[in-house]
Amino acid sequence: MHSGITVVLKAEHLGSVLGFPVTNSLIMAWVVMALLITAAFFFGRSLTLVPGKIQAGVEWAFEGAIAYMADVLESEKLARRFFPLVASIFIFIALINELEFFPGVGSLGLVHASTFLPILRTPTTDLNFTLALAMISFFTIEITGIATLGFFKHAGKYVNLKSPLGFAVGLIELMSNLGRLISFSFRLFGNIFAGEVMVLVAGYFLPYFLPAPLMGFEMFIGLVQALVFAMLTLFFIKLAIMEPHEAH
Numbered sequence: 001m002h003s004g005i006t007v008v009l010k011a012e013h014l015g016s017v018l019g020f021p022v023t024n025s026l027i028m029a030w031v032v033m034a035l036l037i038t039a040a041f042f043f044g045r046s047l048t049l050v051p052g053k054i055q056a057g058v059e060w061a062f063e064g065a066i067a068y069m070a071d072v073l074e075s076e077k078l079a080r081r082f083f084p085l086v087a088s089i090f091i092f093i094a095l096i097n098e099l100e101f102f103p104g105v106g107s108l109g110l111v112h113a114s115t116f117l118p119i120l121r122t123p124t125t126d127l128n129f130t131l132a133l134a135m136i137s138f139f140t141i142e143i144t145g146i147a148t149l150g151f152f153k154h155a156g157k158y159v160n161l162k163s164p165l166g167f168a169v170g171l172i173e174l175m176s177n178l179g180r181l182i183s184f185s186f187r188l189f190g191n192i193f194a195g196e197v198m199v200l201v202a203g204y205f206l207p208y209f210l211p212a213p214l215m216g217f218e219m220f221i222g223l224v225q226a227l228v229f230a231m232l233t234l235f236f237i238k239l240a241i242m243e244p245h246e247a248h
Contacts, residue, residue: 009193011126012117014110024118025126028105032096032123062087072238082237085140089133090230096123097192097222101199101215124192124225127185134184137233141180145240154240180236184229191225192218 011023043058051059065087069079099105100122109118123129145154158174160166195218202210 011121011128014117014119023126023128024109024121025123025129028099028120029096029123029129031120032092032099036091036095069234072234073241078241082144082234086230086234089137089233090226092226093124093133093188093229094223094226097226098219100124100192100196100218100222122192122196124188124222125196127189130185130189131181133188133229134181137184137229137236138181141233141236141240142177144237148241149243153243184232188225188229191221195221 011025013021013023014027015022043055047055062083066076066079066083069083069086070076073079073082105120105122106118108120109116111117142154145157148154156170158170158177160170195214199211199214199218202214
């Protein structure tokens with residue numbers, strides 16, 4: 001036995017349901033979804049024609065977000081269509097990141113064969129989870145582009161046989177588009193996982209001074225990363241619906 005810092009890159013496997021593996025990051029994702037659904041249910045039941053402070057604040061935030069999306073997409077109809085997706089991505093990731101240092105996350109668990117297995121793990125520190133979110137954004141962006149421009153016009157952004165220069169630009173655009181899966185997933189995963197490791201190291205060497213301010217800083221970074229993921233999804237949707245010559 002030796003004491004020290006243990007960093008586990010892979011989410012721990014806790015069991016399986018109908019043959020599907022269940023990890024601690026998946027369990028926490030379910031917990032966060034349950035919290036959001038419960039909060040939405042009770043908030044929806046409390047809505048009134050004369051809003052209180054909380055309802056007025058939420059309505060102000062939503063109206064501001066829709067107005068900003070309408071400016072970016074140049075269409076209020078498209079803004080209202082994609083607002084649920086962009087807002088859900090932001091709220092979901094933000095709540096997950098804010099609960100990263102909540103008591104019990106990473107500290108409550110089971111001991112199996114002298115190995116401690118935490119029951120809850122921040123999903124954004126699991127590359128599988130961030131990759132799944134990236135795939136949702138990626139396919140939404142591509143399907144939007146096809147539905148708006150048509151298959152052949154959308155494909156014309158990436159396959160251009162009219163000139164060698166156009167072909168090269170289209171190929172670069174295609175590689176850049178596929179690279180979004182990597183950039184989306186690794187940016188979120190890398191920032192949150194690195195912050196968690198930094199707080200762990202600080203707690204090991206200076207347990208009474210550094211962890212608290214670093215936790216506050218990482219909670220702020222968690223909000224920023226949620227906003228970045230949501231905004232990139234919005235901006236890439238804008239690029240997907242642009243005409244090929246405008247996009248280039």
